[in-house]
Amino acid sequence: MGRTRTEVTARAPGKIILSGEHAVVHGSTAVASSINLYTSVSLRFSSDSENVLKLELKDMELEFSWPIERLKQVLPDFDSPSPSAPKSCSTDSLKSIASLLEEQNIPEAKITLASGVSAFLWLYTCIHGYKPAIVTLTSELPLGAGLGSSAAFCVSLSGALLALSKCCELDYNQQSWVALKDSELDLVNKWAFEGEKIIHGKPSGIDNTVSTYGNMIQFRSGELTRMKTSMPLKMLITNTKVGRNTKALVAGVSERTLHHPNAMASVFDAVDSISKELSTIIQTPAPNEIAVTEKEEKLEELMEMNQGLLQCMGVSHVSIETVLRTTLKYKLRSKLTGAGGGGCVLTLLPTLLSNIVVDKVVAELESCGFECFIAGIGGNGLEVCFNDSTQT
Incomplete structure (x- = not known):
């Protein structure tokens, strides 16, 4: 057999609003920019003998683990995942995911993480189905401070998941950081937006767009323009x-x-x-x-x-x-x-x-x-x- 990549790390930046916050809701132009503080997600497929999906939140010293058989019971629709077709999480799926979270006994002090873990389960099973894996998250961004930490998580997670799918044509021998093609970034951005919807309900799409493409964007009345x-x-x-x-x-x-x-x-x-x-x-x-x-x-x-x-x-x-x-x-x-x-x-x-x-x-x-x-x-x-x- 040939050699294949089974481990990847993806990193995505946080964001700031340079001008226009609040006024943008009332029709004004706003400008957002990426910042060089990153959230990183490492994905490693594990052997079938381990037969679990693990999520490690390194900064919080928390670890979640789901037996693959349990995922199949609770989320039975992912035998043939479709990474090239982003889809929204239905209310029923969200309820099923909630039952998987309840079994994890998340500490009360960290309960705000539940929506992020829900987004993780949705994106993972949609893109890779029931493959056993270990996913590790680290971040330089403070949570809940308005620097786009949830979007950076959704983008880096989607990037790592898609990098090891058939949707991305990447040079697996590349040992340094590489950017994806625009069409691949478009797909990452769409998946990340689905994750953001689970976390925030009705996000604007600004945070995940800045985190995916980097640089700066100008936005007004729902229209996003990338800037250099x-x-x-x-x-x-x-x-x-x-x-x-x-x-x-x-x-x-x-x-x-x-x-x-x-x-x-x-x-x-x-x-x-x-x-x-x-x-x-x-x-x-x-x-x-x-x-x-x-x-x-x-x-x-x-x-x-x-x-x-x-x-x-x-x-x-x-x-x-x-x-x-x-x-x-x-x-x-x-x-x-x-x-x-x-x-x-x-x-x-x-x-x-x-x-x-x-x-x-x-x-x-x-x-x-x-x-x-x-x-x-x-x-x-x-x-x-x-x-x-x-x-x-």
């Missing part, structure tokens, strides 16, 4: 660790819009202009250091303006204001990213900024109990890497 950035940007991302209720924040903006329709229409128009200008700046070449600095200064101003408008919408928070004040002391501009009400704050780190200043800012923010990450934005999307060859 010509300048490397670095952001300090501060996780306030304050949880928030996204639905309640979105509803609050809608209520304010009902109370003040004309004023809020002007706010949304201004956000739309900021997103469009930001897109133009990011895509304009910067041939030298002076041009880069000028572009960064304009982007800082736009971020600050966007933050002011988010405050007008009522989605800021005392923790966000603390980050804004702290970074402003060092002449750095910041804005919230995502739903607001806590979550994460972005601070642009100009190219010529000294590392000493960055270290001081980070130290001061961490002394407030916040968590800081430094990330490049607009980088690669999903990539896969084959780990070893196994005789078959």
Whole structure:
């Protein structure tokens, strides 16, 4: 017999919203970007003698395991999986999957993971049926902070599953990270969206699209446009660790819009202009250091303006204001990213900024109990890497 690959690792990036959150719900343009913080999923088919499907969540020191026979009993429709035809999880299938989760005794403190584990079972059985395997997950992204952790999970999982299916033509001898073809990425994105639907109910599709293709996207009224950035940007991302209720924040903006329709229409128009200008700046070449600095200064101003408008919408928070004040002391501009009400704050780190200043800012923010990450934005999307060859 020949040699085949039976182990693959896929990684997919998180995302930030550079401009336009909340306003996008009311028809404005928004811009999202990938960040170079990744979720990785490793998939290894195991021998039939083991006859179990295992999911290991390394960061949480949790492990789930299902006998293949049990999967066949509860999910009887996957004898002939169809990886090339993404499909939605029906209410009945979701109930069946829920019964498989109940048997796992997920600790109460980690019960929010249940929807992610449900997405895993659906995507795995749809794409590979009842093959025994060990799937391992690690992530650099904080959960529930608005950095697209669930989408990065769904994209990296779908990427790993499809890389070992007949849907992808990949060079199995490639030992380094490789990107998939556009048509293969399209398929990954569709499957990842099905996973996101299980986790979030009605996701916009923005998070999984950014995570799949990388770089940046502009979106408005459901239309997504992929963008190419010509300048490397670095952001300090501060996780306030304050949880928030996204639905309640979105509803609050809608209520304010009902109370003040004309004023809020002007706010949304201004956000739309900021997103469009930001897109133009990011895509304009910067041939030298002076041009880069000028572009960064304009982007800082736009971020600050966007933050002011988010405050007008009522989605800021005392923790966000603390980050804004702290970074402003060092002449750095910041804005919230995502739903607001806590979550994460972005601070642009100009190219010529000294590392000493960055270290001081980070130290001061961490002394407030916040968590800081430094990330490049607009980088690669999903990539896969084959780990070893196994005789078959």
